Amino acid sequence: MLNIGDFAKHGRVSVRMLRHYDAIGLLRPARVDPFSGYRCYEAAQLTRLNRVIALKDLGFTLQQVRAVLDEEVDTAELRGMLRLRRAELAAAIAAATERLARVEARLRTIESEGTMSTSEVVVKRLPVVRVAELTGVAASYEPQDIGPVIGPLFDDLCGRLAAAGIAGVGPSVARYEETADGDGSVLIRVAVPIPASVDPAGEHGFAVVDLPAVEEAATVVHRGSLADALGSFQALARFMEENGYRSAGYARELYLECPEDVADWVTELQEPVVRG
Numbered sequence: 001m002l003n004i005g006d007f008a009k010h011g012r013v014s015v016r017m018l019r020h021y022d023a024i025g026l027l028r029p030a031r032v033d034p035f036s037g038y039r040c041y042e043a044a045q046l047t048r049l050n051r052v053i054a055l056k057d058l059g060f061t062l063q064q065v066r067a068v069l070d071e072e073v074d075t076a077e078l079r080g081m082l083r084l085r086r087a088e089l090a091a092a093i094a095a096a097t098e099r100l101a102r103v104e105a106r107l108r109t110i111e112s113e114g115t116m117s118t119s120e121v122v123v124k125r126l127p128v129v130r131v132a133e134l135t136g137v138a139a140s141y142e143p144q145d146i147g148p149v150i151g152p153l154f155d156d157l158c159g160r161l162a163a164a165g166i167a168g169v170g171p172s173v174a175r176y177e178e179t180a181d182g183d184g185s186v187l188i189r190v191a192v193p194i195p196a197s198v199d200p201a202g203e204h205g206f207a208v209v210d211l212p213a214v215e216e217a218a219t220v221v222h223r224g225s226l227a228d229a230l231g232s233f234q235a236l237a238r239f240m241e242e243n244g245y246r247s248a249g250y251a252r253e254l255y256l257e258c259p260e261d262v263a264d265w266v267t268e269l270q271e272p273v274v275r276g
Contacts, residue, residue: 054078
């Protein structure tokens with residue numbers, strides 16, 4: 001099972017949202033510890049969460065979403081609803097276009113459920129690596145909040161590396177962790193591997209840190225835009241549950257290939273794990 005924080009992370013929603021869904025009976029935890037009150041979820045519940053978010057983005061109220069799901073609307077019918085909304089959004093204002101992209105991403109995840117085998121997940125050791133790093137904060141794990149922050153951060157970091165005369169020595173990395181504010185916001189760390197000879201104490205215009213080694217990380221290679229990576233992240237969740245692992249830290253994204261067309265990107269998703 002996944003604790004509420006890990007379930008929120010893999011579902012790309014906030015813990016606060018999951019608690020609300022529990023309170024209104026829309027998505028109940030698989031188990032609640034009778035002593036601590038901690039909520040635990042099964043990876044299979046990501047299927048219902050995907051549908052909740054997709055229908056909510058269609059404009060349904062949460063009460064209507066519950067009614068639709070309780071009637072067990074199948075994937076074909078749900079696809080039809082999303083396509084209808086896509087046509088409506090295409091004629092709306094620019095702000096709605098971004099919303100459309102989120103609906104389509106959730107739809108692709110729903111359509112691909114069960115097609116990505118957990119056998120594609122590899123558990124391996126991640127070595128220590130020295131990196132140049134910048135940080136920023138996004139409002140949540142949701143793609144529409146992450147995208148506007150992470151892109152400019154990488155552009156800024158690359159510019160500062162060039163100004164410092166330091167060349168990267170490997171694929172860039174992004175890491176995410178919850179902020180201490182408890183409001184669902186996310187601290188984003190973008191990093192580029194640099195030579196081990198670069199002094200961490202020097203004045204560079206960026207932090208020089210050593211990413212610690214990870215003894216065991218569940219990893220999977222995602223091909224395509226990260227806007228469509230939700231299915232790959234959820235494959236990691238299923239693999240962990242099926243093989244007796246639990247999350248042991250914050251996930252990393254290792255950008256192996258980043259051509260101009262994001263549809264051709266190759267990214268390794270890495271999540272530290274321990275036997276649980």
